[in-house]
Amino acid sequence: MIDYNEYKERKRFYNSKAWEDVRTYVLKRDNYECCWCKTEGKVTTKGLEVDHIQELQDKPDLKLEPDNLRVLCKACHNKRHKRFQYGRDQFKPRENKWEDEKW
Numbered sequence: 395m396i397d398y399n400e401y402k403e404r405k406r407f408y409n410s411k412a413w414e415d416v417r418t419y420v421l422k423r424d425n426y427e428c429c430w431c432k433t434e435g436k437v438t439t440k441g442l443e444v445d446h447i448q449e450l451q452d453k454p455d456l457k458l459e460p461d462n463l464r465v466l467c468k469a470c471h472n473k474r475h476k477r478f479q480y481g482r483d484q485f486k487p488r489e490n491k492w493e494d495e496k497w
């Protein structure tokens with residue numbers, strides 16, 4: 395099984411034709427606007443990104459499932475992934491799993 399905790403695997407996925415196709419589909423479906431901004435009554439159509447609701451690393455089976463995808467603008471996307479912005483482990487949320495767990 396592909397390990398999407400690996401940066402190179404994620405990069406490979408995000409460069410794939412399959413992702414490009416589903417991404418385009420989701421952008422169209424969501425009318426090219428940020429769905430979080432929309433709930434606040436704002437229309438944001440710039441800097442859009444397609445977000446995995448259940449993350450790639452957690453649910454690789456859902457990586458191309460439109461129901462698991464939504465459109466967020468860059469600002470909202472950053473808010474969502476805030477927890478990965480601390481320190482240099484930002485792309486390795488799981489690597490220290492066993493060391494971090496104190497039973």
Ligand SMILES: [Zn+2]
Nearest residue numbers: 428431467470
């Ligand atoms: Zn937004």
